[in-house]
Amino acid sequence: MTEIVRTxxxxxxxxxxxxxxxxxxxxxxxxxxxxxxxxxxxKTTTLRILATLLAPSAGTAEIAGMxxxxxxDQVRRVIGFMPDSFGVYDDMKVxxxxxxxxxxxxxAPAARRRVITDLLELVxxxxxRHEYVQTLSRGMQQRLCLAHALVHDPQVLLLDEPASxxxxxxxxxxxELLRELRAMGKTILISSHILPxxxxxxxxxxxxxxxxxxxxxxxxxxxxxxxxxAVLRVKLLLDGEALEAARERLAADDDVASAVILDDGTIxxxxxxxxxATARLLKETVAAGLPxxxxxxxxxDLEELFLQVTAADEPVAAA
Amino acid sequence: MADMTAPVRPSSxxxxxxxxxxxGIAAIGVKELRGRMRGRRAFIILTIYLLLLGGFALMVEQxxxxxxxxxxxxxxxxxGPAIGQAIFAAVLLLMTLQVVFLAPSSTAGAISxxxxxxxxxxxxxxxxxxxxxxxxxxxxxxxYVFLLIAASIxxxxxxxxxxxxxxxxxxxxxxVLIVTALGLGSFGILCSSLVKRTTASTAITxxxxxxxxxxxVFLLVFWQAMGSFDATGNRRPGPLGIRTPYPLxxxxxxxxxxxxxxxxxxxxxxxWCSVVQGLAPTTDNGVIINNxxxxxxxxxxxxxxxxxxxxxxxxxxxxxIDDQGNPIVNDVVAQPFGARQDTLWxxxxxxxxxxxxxxxxxxxxxxxxxxxxxxxxxxxxRAKSPESQAP
Numbered sequence: 001m002t003e004i005v006r007t008x009x010x011x012x013x014x015x016x017x018x019x020x021x022x023x024x025x026x027x028x029x030x031x032x033x034x035x036x037x038x039x040x041x042x043k044t045t046t047l048r049i050l051a052t053l054l055a056p057s058a059g060t061a062e063i064a065g066m067x068x069x070x071x072x073d074q075v076r077r078v079i080g081f082m083p084d085s086f087g088v089y090d091d092m093k094v095x096x097x098x099x100x101x102x103x104x105x106x107x108a109p110a111a112r113r114r115v116i117t118d119l120l121e122l123v124x125x126x127x128x129r130h131e132y133v134q135t136l137s138r139g140m141q142q143r144l145c146l147a148h149a150l151v152h153d154p155q156v157l158l159l160d161e162p163a164s165x166x167x168x169x170x171x172x173x174x175x176e177l178l179r180e181l182r183a184m185g186k187t188i189l190i191s192s193h194i195l196p197x198x199x200x201x202x203x204x205x206x207x208x209x210x211x212x213x214x215x216x217x218x219x220x221x222x223x224x225x226x227x228x229x230a231v232l233r234v235k236l237l238l239d240g241e242a243l244e245a246a247r248e249r250l251a252a253d254d255d256v257a258s259a260v261i262l263d264d265g266t267i268x269x270x271x272x273x274x275x276x277a278t279a280r281l282l283k284e285t286v287a288a289g290l291p292x293x294x295x296x297x298x299x300x301d302l303e304e305l306f307l308q309v310t311a312a313d314e315p316v317a318a319a
Numbered sequence: 320m321a322d323m324t325a326p327v328r329p330s331s332x333x334x335x336x337x338x339x340x341x342x343g344i345a346a347i348g349v350k351e352l353r354g355r356m357r358g359r360r361a362f363i364i365l366t367i368y369l370l371l372l373g374g375f376a377l378m379v380e381q382x383x384x385x386x387x388x389x390x391x392x393x394x395x396x397x398x399g400p401a402i403g404q405a406i407f408a409a410v411l412l413l414m415t416l417q418v419v420f421l422a423p424s425s426t427a428g429a430i431s432x433x434x435x436x437x438x439x440x441x442x443x444x445x446x447x448x449x450x451x452x453x454x455x456x457x458x459x460x461x462x463y464v465f466l467l468i469a470a471s472i473x474x475x476x477x478x479x480x481x482x483x484x485x486x487x488x489x490x491x492x493x494x495v496l497i498v499t500a501l502g503l504g505s506f507g508i509l510c511s512s513l514v515k516r517t518t519a520s521t522a523i524t525x526x527x528x529x530x531x532x533x534x535x536v537f538l539l540v541f542w543q544a545m546g547s548f549d550a551t552g553n554r555r556p557g558p559l560g561i562r563t564p565y566p567l568x569x570x571x572x573x574x575x576x577x578x579x580x581x582x583x584x585x586x587x588x589x590x591w592c593s594v595v596q597g598l599a600p601t602t603d604n605g606v607i608i609n610n611x612x613x614x615x616x617x618x619x620x621x622x623x624x625x626x627x628x629x630x631x632x633x634x635x636x637x638x639x640i641d642d643q644g645n646p647i648v649n650d651v652v653a654q655p656f657g658a659r660q661d662t663l664w665x666x667x668x669x670x671x672x673x674x675x676x677x678x679x680x681x682x683x684x685x686x687x688x689x690x691x692x693x694x695x696x697x698x699x700x701r702a703k704s705p706e707s708q709a710p
Contacts, residue, residue, distance in 0.1 A: 051444050055689040072689060073446055081444040087436035091354040103346035104445035106339060148441065 004029045004156060004187050005050065009059035012045050012211075019045040021211035022059065027189060027204070029155075032182050034202035035191040036306055042211040043191035044084060047160045050189070051081040063156055077105070080149030084161040084191075088133040088141055094120070095129045097144060098151055105152040119147040123177065139170030146177065157181065159190045163197055175201055207306055231298040232269040232278065237291035239265060246290050253281060268298075340454075343447035347455025348462075355463060368467055372410065373474055379409040380481075400483025407484045408580050408591070410475055411492045414468065415499065415576050419528055422464045422500040426507030427524040428517040429456040430686060435517060439686075449687040453508060453679055461504045468496055484583050491579045495664050499572040502671030503528060505678035512685035535567040536574070539598045568599035568663065570674070575667035599663050 005027035012020040020042040027033040035043040048054045049061055052072040061068045064078045089097065095116050102112040120126040123143040128136060136144065142162065149157060159178075163171045178188060178201060192198050198205060199219065206216040215222045236246055247267050251259035255273030262268055271278065282295050355361060383405045387398035430453075433439035442452060472493075478484045507524045514520040542563040568574050574595060581592040 051440075053440060053444065053688045069689065073448075076444055076446045079444070081440070083437070083440050085437055086441060087438045089350070089354070089436070089438060091357055092350070096350075096353060100346060100350045101441075101445060103349065104343065104442070104447045106342050106446070145441075 002029050003027065005033075005061075005063050005189065007046075007050075007059065007061045010046065010049060010056050010061055011058035012042075012049060012054060013057045018211050020049070020056075023206075023208065023211070023213050025206045025213060025216055027156075027187060029187050030182065030185060031203045032178065032188045032190065032201055034198035034205040035189065035208055036193070036198055036205050037191075037208040038193055041193075041208045043193075043208055044160050045211075046208070047081075047158050047189065047191055048083075051079060051083075051158050052076055053081075077152065078155045079158055080152070080154040080156070081158045082145050082149045082160065082162055084164060086145050088136075088144070090134055092133050093129070094125060094131055094133055094136070094144060097133050098147060101148045101151045107152065115151060119150055122150070122180070123147045124173070137170075139166050139173070142166060142170065142174065143177065146174075150181075155187060157186050157188045157190075159188060161192055162190060163192065163194065171197065230271050230278075232271045232281070233294070233296050233298055234267045234269065234285065235265070235293040235295075236267065237293050243267075249288065249290075250281075250285070253284075255281065271297075339446065340448055340451045343451030344455040344458065346447065347452060348459045351456065351459030352462065355459070361463065365467065365470060369470055369474065372413065372471055375413060376406050376410050376474060376477065379406050399481045403478040403481030403483035404580075404583050406481065407475070407478045407488065407492075407583065410471070410478075411496075411576055411580065412573065414471060414496060415572055417467065418464060418496050418500045419503060419532055419572060420525070421467070422461060423503040423507035423510075423524045423528055424521060425460040425464065426457060426504045427511050427521040429460055429508050430511040430682070431514060431517040431520045432511075434515055440688075443686070443688050449683045452686055453512070453682045457501075457504055457508050457679070460508075461500055464500045464504070465497070468493065468500070488579060488583050491582065491664060492576060494668060495572060495575045495579060498668045498671045498675075499575075502675045502678075503531075503572075505675040505682070509678040509682045509685075512682040531570055532573060535571045536598065538567055539563060539565070565599050566666075566670075569666045569670045572667065572671075574598060575664040578663035578667075595663055 003026050005025070007024055007026065010020055010023040011018070023042065023046055025033070025035070025046070035046060037043050045054065049056050050063060050068060052068050052075050055069055063075050066074045066078070068075050089100075092100070098116045098119060099112060102115055107115060117126070120129055123146060125136075125140060125144060125147070128140065133141065133144065142165075146159070146162065149159075162178075163174055166174060175197070178190070182188060190198065190202070202219075204216070204218050205222070207214045207222070234250065236243060238246055243261060243265060247259050247261055250256055250267060250269060255271055255277045256269050257272055258268075258270035260268050271281075273281070278297060282292070285295070286292055380402055383398070383402040387401070430439070433442060443449070447455075475489055478489075479486075506527055507520075510520045510524045510527070511517070514523060577591045577594045581595050584590075584592055
């Protein structure tokens with residue numbers, strides 16, 4: 001796969017405050033790339049630089065081989081941008097809204113009508129074609145905004161917190177829509193601080209905090225590379241002091257970083273070892289005569305990974 | 320790192336850029352006009368406007384008729400032209416008042432409203448240039464003002480029934496109206512692009528309009544009143560030791576219309592010519608010291624100065640002098656007992672056209688997301704080599 005978005009040492013300062021401090025995410029064509037981070041991490045600033053809305057203080061950013069600072073007009077033709085907070089024009093019908101943006105991209109009248117019809121079908125707003133935009137629900141407006149970003153068939157979609165303010169049903173619909181867009185060959189950069197939302201959707205992520213990318217790649221790869229290990233859950237047929245004694249025995253293992261008894265009596269182990277070490281621990285536990293009901297490895301999620309990555313991070317000094 | 324396959328697009332040829340700009344202006348224009356002209360509201364306002372303007376013209380005509388029916392005050396032979404001129408003056412000044420407030424207030428929210436509604440970012444991430452956004456917003460806001468101006472043309476043509484006003488006078492008046500709308504509309508859009516909130520932008524715009532219309536006249540009157548006269552009767556500099564800033568009069572659209580109305584008066588001048596010469600008594604080569612005219616605006620009268628009989632007088636008995644106080648003798652001033660007409664409005668038109676261009680360029684810079692104030696930036700110096708930085 002080829003890289004369609006490439007950044008190198010992207011820095012953005014606001015009056016002495018460092019919003020982005022040397023971000024270098026690269027995105028391959030056809031990926032859904034998640035920018036993960038807490039509020040104020042620099043996700044929006046990074047996306048706004050890529051959307052040609054902000055000039056970086058230092059560093060370079062290219063989309064489809066074109067510099068966002070030197071060729072902003074050309075870049076705007078290959079990106080579709082959906083900001084985190086956006087408004088709608090009053091006194092405008094749904095089809096007029098899309099018609100306006102299609103005109104902005106210089107799409108010919110005949111093609112414009114076809115594009116509007118197709119996009120309204122895609123975002124499931126065809127029945128609302130002649131409704132006024134301000135009468136739509138938040139979720140519908142969100143989908144309409146996404147449709148506006150697609151009006152010129154861009155290669156790259158930059159979506160800043162697209163699911164914020166949506167109810168669960170609208171989130172599911174948006175997720176399905178984004179998968180459909182990926183199937184259509186679009187590259188999608190999406191930012192969010194709601195990690196489970198990105199975990200289900202993204203092919204790669206960049207964990208960003210205080211303006212710096214702390215880790216980047218596929219979730220499984222990051223986990224492997226950083227060797228944060230896993231969480232093991234051991235259920236024993238014990239309680240009271242016997243359970244506490246079993247916890248202490250497990251905690252004494254070299255690969256166990258932590259051992260906590262949960263409310264349901266399960267012992268949760270922070271485990272640094274690999275698969276072989278896991279098998280060894282299970283064998284030793286059984287050999288020690290502890291009545292093992294279940295012994296499982298908890299699936300590592302993005303949220304956990306994010307917490308581990310950001311926990312050791314030092315604050316970035318302001319310039 | 321993998322190579323990216325898409326090549327950098329070459330820069331567009333100029334005509335393609337122009338076509339794209341026109342397309343962008345059209346896109347903005349269509350969107351704005353859809354909002355403004357939807358439903359019956361715009362046409363109801365237009366109808367009410369024309370009814371009010373027509374009623375106003377009718378009342379002026381009735382007032383003038385009453386005056387000329389009085390055997391002690393008027394002669395019926397001159398009633399027609401006088402009524403025509405009065406209607407022309409009344410309607411033209413009323414339309415100027417309307418343009419002066421309507422044009423800037425309709426553009427004062429053009430950009431700031433987009434910011435407030437959070438739609439500007441959606442707009443500037445399209446390939447539409449900032450220039451097209453500003454021009455599209457300006458023109459679509461002014462289209463309605465121009466529509467009101469155009470709708471008044473048949474009403475204005477009524478003055479031809481009475482006489483006293485030529486077609487060229489009406490054309491001059493409309494030129495001033497259109498350029499004023501463009502200039503003050505540009506001022507409104509500049510405020511809108513610089514100020515984030517529409518309320519603040521509108522307030523600043525209205526304050527600016529008041530400064531341009533009332534403030535300039537007040538300053539001129541104040542400066543003239545403060546200027547004293549020396550033993551020879553020449554006016555000394557006013558406050559701050561500088562001469563009366565007569566160019567201030569050039570930006571006042573009402574004074575420009577007064578100059579247009581002066582054109583309908585006889586060659587000996589009249590009330591409107593006195594107003595113009597009282598507040599902006601400039602010639603091509605010097606300053607005319609008002610010597611009896613200008614009473615209409617209450618400007619203090621200077622001491623009489625010797626006339627130049629062989630070359631005649633400037634309006635109101637004024638004599639042109641140069642910076643050293645010597646009488647100016649040239650063909651321009653030599654209009655025996657004639658009023659100097661068309662001296663002010665061409666300057667107003669030229670000045671507002673220039674100011675409009677300046678305001679539009681500033682607005683474009685303010686709207687542009689990443690290229691702001693590019694022309695003010697210093698060219699980047701080449702990075703010094705480590706050797707040259709070494710002490």
